[in-house]
Amino acid sequence: MKKTVFYGALAAATIAGGVASAATLDDVKARGTLNCGVTTGLIGFAAPDSNGNWEGFDVAVCRAVAAAVLGDANAVEFIPTTGKTRFTALASGEIDMLARNTTWTFSRDVDLKFEFVGINYYDGQGFIVPRELGVTSAKELDGATVCVQTGTTTELNLADFFRINNISYEPVPIETNAEGQQQYLAGSCDAYTTDASGLAATRAAFENPGDHIILPEIISKEPLGPLVRHGDNEWGDIVRWTLNALIAAEEYGVTSANIDELSQGTDNPEINRLLGSAGTLGEMLGLDAEWAQRALKVGGNYGEIFERNIGENTPIGLARGLNAQWTEGGLLYAPPFR
Amino acid sequence: MSDTHAQTVAFVRETQIPPAPPPTMETGAIKWVRENLFSGWANTLLTLVSIYFIYQLATFVLPWVLNGVWNTSSLSECRDVLQGVTGGCFSVLTDRWNQLLFGFQYPSEFYWRPSLAFVLLFLAAAPVLFFDLPRKLLIFTGLYPFIAYWLIWGGTILAPILALLGFVVGYFVFQRFVKESFAMGFFGAIVAAFLTWWLGGYVVDAVASEDTLLTAVPSRDMGGFMLNMILGTVCVSLSLPFGILLALGRQSDMPIIKWICVVFIEFIRGVPLITLLFVANVVLAYFLPPGTTFDLILRVIIMITMFASAYIAEVIRGGLAALPKGQYEAADSLGLDYPQAMRLIILPQALKISIPGIVNVAVGLFKDTTLVSVISMFDLVGMIRGPILASTDWNGVYWELFSFAALLFFIVCYGISQYSQWLERRLATDHR
Numbered sequence: 001m002k003k004t005v006f007y008g009a010l011a012a013a014t015i016a017g018g019v020a021s022a023a024t025l026d027d028v029k030a031r032g033t034l035n036c037g038v039t040t041g042l043i044g045f046a047a048p049d050s051n052g053n054w055e056g057f058d059v060a061v062c063r064a065v066a067a068a069v070l071g072d073a074n075a076v077e078f079i080p081t082t083g084k085t086r087f088t089a090l091a092s093g094e095i096d097m098l099a100r101n102t103t104w105t106f107s108r109d110v111d112l113k114f115e116f117v118g119i120n121y122y123d124g125q126g127f128i129v130p131r132e133l134g135v136t137s138a139k140e141l142d143g144a145t146v147c148v149q150t151g152t153t154t155e156l157n158l159a160d161f162f163r164i165n166n167i168s169y170e171p172v173p174i175e176t177n178a179e180g181q182q183q184y185l186a187g188s189c190d191a192y193t194t195d196a197s198g199l200a201a202t203r204a205a206f207e208n209p210g211d212h213i214i215l216p217e218i219i220s221k222e223p224l225g226p227l228v229r230h231g232d233n234e235w236g237d238i239v240r241w242t243l244n245a246l247i248a249a250e251e252y253g254v255t256s257a258n259i260d261e262l263s264q265g266t267d268n269p270e271i272n273r274l275l276g277s278a279g280t281l282g283e284m285l286g287l288d289a290e291w292a293q294r295a296l297k298v299g300g301n302y303g304e305i306f307e308r309n310i311g312e313n314t315p316i317g318l319a320r321g322l323n324a325q326w327t328e329g330g331l332l333y334a335p336p337f338r
Numbered sequence: 339m340s341d342t343h344a345q346t347v348a349f350v351r352e353t354q355i356p357p358a359p360p361p362t363m364e365t366g367a368i369k370w371v372r373e374n375l376f377s378g379w380a381n382t383l384l385t386l387v388s389i390y391f392i393y394q395l396a397t398f399v400l401p402w403v404l405n406g407v408w409n410t411s412s413l414s415e416c417r418d419v420l421q422g423v424t425g426g427c428f429s430v431l432t433d434r435w436n437q438l439l440f441g442f443q444y445p446s447e448f449y450w451r452p453s454l455a456f457v458l459l460f461l462a463a464a465p466v467l468f469f470d471l472p473r474k475l476l477i478f479t480g481l482y483p484f485i486a487y488w489l490i491w492g493g494t495i496l497a498p499i500l501a502l503l504g505f506v507v508g509y510f511v512f513q514r515f516v517k518e519s520f521a522m523g524f525f526g527a528i529v530a531a532f533l534t535w536w537l538g539g540y541v542v543d544a545v546a547s548e549d550t551l552l553t554a555v556p557s558r559d560m561g562g563f564m565l566n567m568i569l570g571t572v573c574v575s576l577s578l579p580f581g582i583l584l585a586l587g588r589q590s591d592m593p594i595i596k597w598i599c600v601v602f603i604e605f606i607r608g609v610p611l612i613t614l615l616f617v618a619n620v621v622l623a624y625f626l627p628p629g630t631t632f633d634l635i636l637r638v639i640i641m642i643t644m645f646a647s648a649y650i651a652e653v654i655r656g657g658l659a660a661l662p663k664g665q666y667e668a669a670d671s672l673g674l675d676y677p678q679a680m681r682l683i684i685l686p687q688a689l690k691i692s693i694p695g696i697v698n699v700a701v702g703l704f705k706d707t708t709l710v711s712v713i714s715m716f717d718l719v720g721m722i723r724g725p726i727l728a729s730t731d732w733n734g735v736y737w738e739l740f741s742f743a744a745l746l747f748f749i750v751c752y753g754i755s756q757y758s759q760w761l762e763r764r765l766a767t768d769h770r
């Protein structure tokens with residue numbers, strides 16, 4: 001009863017916070033928008049521009065899924081989440097999927113009851129040091145003060161690394177990446193450690209990036225990927241195969257430039273099945289035949305999205321590294337579309 | 339007589355000496371400087387040290403402000419313009435000005451709506467703050483919350499009208515029954531208001547059309563300093579009456595009311611605000627029935643108001659306790675009943691004593707509204723920490739942004755503090 005009162009008198013428009021229901025796909029279609037959880041802002045991965053449009057590497061995944069399911073890459077309600085609120089937002093059904101550079105770990109997958117549908121970025125923890133320190137390897141950091149974000153896996157990895165190598169360090173606990181950047185520049189720590197992608201972005205923002213080097217050691221595995229709730233495998237499949245379609249398209253050479261031509265039909269049966277000119281893959285997902293075509297038309301294939309948001313021509317300037325296709329020595333390996 | 343001394347004294351002055359200007363060391367600026375800055379070797383030393391520090395600070399800050407760049411579109415561009423010279427990249431403020439004030443999701447074509455609401459806020463607050471103004475202006479103050487809600491959120495105008503109607507109905511019920519008993523009037527008014535809202539809710543849902551005069555803007559799109567202002571204004575103005583009620587309840591002779599108030603105040607004061615905000619944001623979603631939509635801003639407003647009321651209640655209790663017992667007895671001896679005694683004799687004095695404390699809570703509360711940034715709401719600080727610092731253009735700008743935030747908050751808080759000092763002087767009818 002009171003609910004209606006607040007409806008009528010106070011609460012005007014709100015975001016539907018429906019509790020986890022089995023058929024997320026139906027909910028999304030009925031609502032007409034995809035509720036996608038992203039970060040409150042991480043350079044290159046998700047941030048609104050000066051016009052308020054979300055862009056970034058994680059955002060591209062949300063848009064691709066929205067295009068595949070709803071046919072409109074802009075039919076996404078981006079719901080910003082912090083490291084503390086992201087899992088409750090997903091579990092309570094406030095968001096349909098979470099694409100928030102979240103590390104795939106055992107306990108998050110099993111204990112928190114989420115389903116990681118794949119990996120869109122292979123990250124790892126690294127160190128940045130001032131060039132004048134004269135250090136070329138993380139193993140030479142004996143006795144160094146290291147800025148590290150508290151309460152993260154980063155902190156634990158750091159302790160492990162120094163223990164294994166039997167050298168000492170002094171941690172300087174910080175709260176956010178922005179604070180870490182400032183502390184490091186102010187000289188309160190000799191080295192700053194966080195995910196390598198974050199280090200690259202941090203370094204790119206410095207006034208004199210050349211004065212700082214990122215050490216070659218990567219001391220942890222941080223596979224980042226989108227995730228959905230347990231209990232709705234059909235929806236999980238849609239997100240998983242949309243991501244796979246982006247990755248596979250790069251492998252097969254499908255780009256935003258040639259997709260119209262290739263979707264007319266090609267000699268390669270796998271491309272035909274992917275783009276819907278042959279087979280019934282879309283139908284099996286509960287979508288139409290052109291789902292992957294629409295997802296790819298938003299921002300191109302994985303490689304194009306990577307280059308545009310975090311690649312070497314952007315200020316962040318990340319090399320493909322582990323995130324190259326398996327055919328080029330990386331780890332990206334989409335299962336066959338068959 | 340005139341030549342009495344002519345032979346004994348060489349010179350006799352016969353006219354008065356014209357007044358000479360005082361010695362330069364003893365007048366004007368020099369005297370002030372000598373007395374205040376160089377009155378002894380210790381003070382001289384301190385003065386010189388201070389001048390040195392001020393000089394150092396000025397050489398650091400002034401070029402930074404004066405060389406500031408105001409019209410580039412990214413940090414790297416700004417650094418190109420500066421060419422290594424010290425200077426602030428204030429262009430982040432011009433580039434993201436609207437985002438800092440309104441958040442990044444509020445539709446830009448509607449910026450005039452919150453701006454208008456902001457201007458009207460002064461008009462509405464004036465008769466409350468300055469009681470020399472004509473009392474008729476209070477009518478506008480009463481209407482303001484509904485106008486502001488409609489301006490900022492938009493949507494059907496029926497919703498704020500219904501809310502207003504509920505209060506009007508409640509008021510008339512109160513007037514009707516208060517003569518018989520205050521409690522009857524009070525609770526009758528609450529029941530009547532809720533009944534109006536409940537019934538009206540159905541009517542509004544049925545009648546309201548899709549295309550409204552002002553397009554509806556969802557709560558999630560609110561942000562920037564506007565969000566701080568909304569939360570600060572609403573919570574301060576709501577927590578004052580609630581705080582008074584709680585303070586009176588805590589002093590009540592009726593055990594149930596007394597214990598409810600004591601438990602509420604002590605519980606809320608014993609819990610950090612940030613915990614309450616997390617409850618509002620994440621935990622409530624688990625408790626509410628499926629499909630319930632309960633506005634996030636509303637949840638946050640409720641939590642902050644609860645928090646502030648508990649503090650204000652304690653401040654006012656201090657004011658009540660400071661009144662001499664004779665005042666209560668004087669009220670009784672005049673034959674006033676409890677509401678009359680409180681309204682006419684006790685509270686005016688108690689509130690006057692409590693002003694510094696209340697202002698303290700209000701200023702603290704206003705600054706605490708920035709805490710909502712940790713529950714992923716984009717208030718001013720949330721906008722800076724999140725979207726702006728995370729954009730490829732502006733990653734790495736700290737001083738300019740946070741100085742701006744500090745400046746905005748300083749202006750508001752200093753304004754509140756100055757007002758309260760004026761109010762204390764104005765009400766100084768006391769026993770000094």
